[in-house]
Amino acid sequence: PKVSVIIACYNRAHIVPRAIRSAFAQDYRPLEVIVADDGSSDDSVEVAALHGAKVIAHEHIGPPGIRNVGVAASSGQYIAFLDADDVWTEGSLSERVSLFDRADVGLVFADAGVERGRGETYLAGREELAEMEMEALGEGERLILSDPVPFLLKRSFVLTSTAVITREAWDEVGGFDPELLFAEDFDLWLRIGERCRFAYTRSIAALYEQREDSMTRKRRFVAYGLVKVWAKQHARFWGRYPKLR
Secondary structure (H helix, E strand, O other): OOEEEEEEEOOOOOOHHHHHHHHHOOOOOOEEEEEEEEOOOOOHHHHHHHOOOEEEEEOOOOHHHHHHHHHHOOOOOEEEEOOOOEEEOOOHHHHHHHHHHHOOOOEEEEEEEEOOOOOOEOOOOOHHHHHOOEEEEEOOEEEEOOOOHHHHHHOOOOOHHHOEEEHHHHHHHOOOOOOOOOOHHHHHHHHHHOOOOEEEEEEEEEEEOOOOOOHHHOHHHHHHHHHHHHHHHHHHHOOOOHHHO
């Protein structure tokens, strides 16, 4: 099955080539790499095109909207997300996609490491994963049998640059909410988690760098985004998960 790689880009001409190269370097085929440019004022569009990606240039609409634009231009059975300032590790896409053959799931994710960090990984110390019921699919690979929603509501454990979802799951939930400029990925995982099972691998699929201008550094805005998601989902989850009140 074809995989569509969606790279959202905004003024990342200096670094988006690394992300594109890491996608094309994967051993999985067939593969399409789409750079969805969010109205960049630098040379991101030209640079991305020079590196072989299909480029969709759009006016500035924010991360959730531009990812939706990228997916709308794609044709793969599976949709994989890669941020412009992250890179995939060698062979990681094949490993993640293989989990769809071993379990009936709508979303697969993996661990990630901090580039030039001190050995930290994204899933390190995630109590949510330890608390869920699992089924082994291989060494370090697990099918999550528990309902993922209450664990996601405590803290999101899916990093966007490691996530691969089925086209069916995407179409069913309707993609990212363009009204959420922060924590839009958290909102999407909640909606997919209501309908589909998740699987994951402990292997490191992506490397990310904690940059001063990255969204994850803007903690006040991230917190505001999380509050908006909780307010949006409150009516749906309040009665279903009383322990979270």
